[in-house]
Amino acid sequence: MPELTIGLTAAHRGESGQSLPVHPQHLASLHAEVRSRLFFETGYGTPFGLTDDDLARVSGGVCTRRLIFSECDVVLLYKPVREDFLDLTEGQILWGFPHFEQTGEPPWAPNDRRHAVIAREPSLDGSGNGSFAPPIGEQLEEMAAYGSVTHALASTGRTGRWGPPVHAVVLGDGPLGDGAVAALQAQGITRLTRVTKRFPAALDAARDGLRTVQLVVDDAGECHAVSTSGHLALRDLLTQHDLIVNCLGQDADVPLPLLPPDQPYPLRPGTLVVDVSREQGAGPGRARPAAFTPVRHGADGVQYYAADDHPSYWWNSATWMLSRAILPHLGTVASGRARWLAQGGDTGLGL
Template identity: 35%
Template sequence: MALLTVGVFGKSQMENEKRVPIHPRQLAWIDEEVRQHLFFEEDYGIPFGVSNDKIRSVVGGMLPREELFEKCDIVLIPKPVLADFKAMKEKTILWGWPHCVQQKKITQEAIDRKLTLIAWEAMHKWSSSGAWQMHIFHKNNEIAGYASILHVIGLLGIDGNYGPPRKVVVISFGSVSRGAINALHGLGFHDISVFTQRHAVFVADQIPGVQYFHFERSDSGQLISLHPDRHSMPFIEELAQADVIINGTLQDTDNPLMFVDKGELDKLKPESVIIDVSCDEGMGFYFARPTTFEDPMFKQEQVYYYAVDHTPSYLWRSASWAISQSLVPYLPVIMQGPDRWEESETVWRAIEIKKGVIQNPKILTFQNRAETYPHEVL
């Protein structure tokens, strides 16, 4: 079969990002014909104790970063930054986490260079009837929640087994929240309440010992919580009881939820902490913005706020293994090109931009762009 060439990048230009897309010890899982079309960045395996010679012996070759951009049809970069997009030749295919809905400059580079962006964040398993089943990279998301708890607990110097008891509120219950709860339980935190937009009875695979409640937006636009006894209250009052607040919500960028708005922050407990794993700037909390491993947390009045936007890198070896497990089965599909993509709902629905033409309407609405190419900002 005819295959496109793939440049597999090992070094990231994002601060403290150490994850790789293909774990060196999973190369044996890949068919030889596919491997011979993979070109790895020099020193790719060194952090994992795998030499250049070892990798070179089983793949198409190893090249400096600049040559990968020039030679390969597809670039495989987990967390591409603007400089990566500027280095891509025209009509390159990017396979990674571009998160271009909220990134105007990256979107513009993709438009100008006629790039195709296949977004990991948009890769899902769909049923034959078109119903959503699961996110392909759900294990990485679980690690995001898990790692964020480990990081914050160390930064604050607290623990669930020692010191005063602490109440935890978790917003949403997807993979991120599940990972966070697993970490919390391991650290001795057991007073945990989860609030979801689904009624508690419809939340599958509930974790024993965790309380589940429902919240929704009222007709007036206010968020309210609903309890099984039909008791309700403003959602901010639920958050006001918490020592630890974890946000694992996948926001609708066209209609985001605000959990703490201006004028409400003083209702939260002094010295409480918000762990905003979702970290969408300006969403959820009026002061929300991504933070970095170099400066992971700040204090907003009396409340700590943490929002490192690539927390799985805190556990980069485990995260790389999980990413690779998710990605390797789709390598042949991606490498066979557009005709093959159309046969895979998982891949086809994950194309955010195709040869510079925006496919995801949320990019248009969030960035206020014209519907037709070149999608000028209105």
């Protein structure tokens, strides 16, 4: 029989965040005993077309955020911030995606008041053979880039299927770059170059209209795009395109000089710069972090869009994906520490 109660808040304090940890459509698949231990914040079901009464009938109940933080044993949050930890009562457990792996340790001390944290980082797939499940974070990154590019194009009223041809370049590897490329191709943009830090298996080989070149930084710190036909200064490559998507993760203290804001560069008026990586001072040109707000028009005629790096544009789909990853563990967490230890200890749950 489950022993712990789990509270789910209707919103988080992260900028523009709308994704939630459990999708209401998944509740029917849970055992009644597990559902009875789930308590939702007032309004949690509203974005999904459900009233508080609808949600209360298939869960332990609906209550205020204050009651969740004061009464529930576990608080389930997608992206907790410092203020959420400060709201916890002594001995309470926070379960979510705090991204401790990015810094090695939290910027606050959750153990000051005997808090426990269940960090949803790379997890075991439950098969018992030590295999890891596909990282949900990578899927969300891909979705975030897809949403940012789609929203930026819509905000500037352009597409590759109709109107003037669009020449696009994507900077970056991994899920963010994959999502950006997928979004551009879905919009009919076929004149597409991808700049990668890795050595491409097929440098310059065009696949589905996608040409890949390598990013190389010389001893002087200048960036170059290397292809089989030679190399070109990165800034010169970028100025040949009218849509630039930056997905490069960087050190904001020592950013790569993609398009230094203090140097003139001949981007054509109307060029759209989309900064998906959203790192202050590390993006191309004059791109600055922002939420899902209108594209900013620079004095140089260039359009800048820098969206937050979460998939809020597709918040319903993102909630579904998060929920599928969390659902198998709800019963285990609600069952309490005795069962956690019986299933392999605090590090063997795949949570």
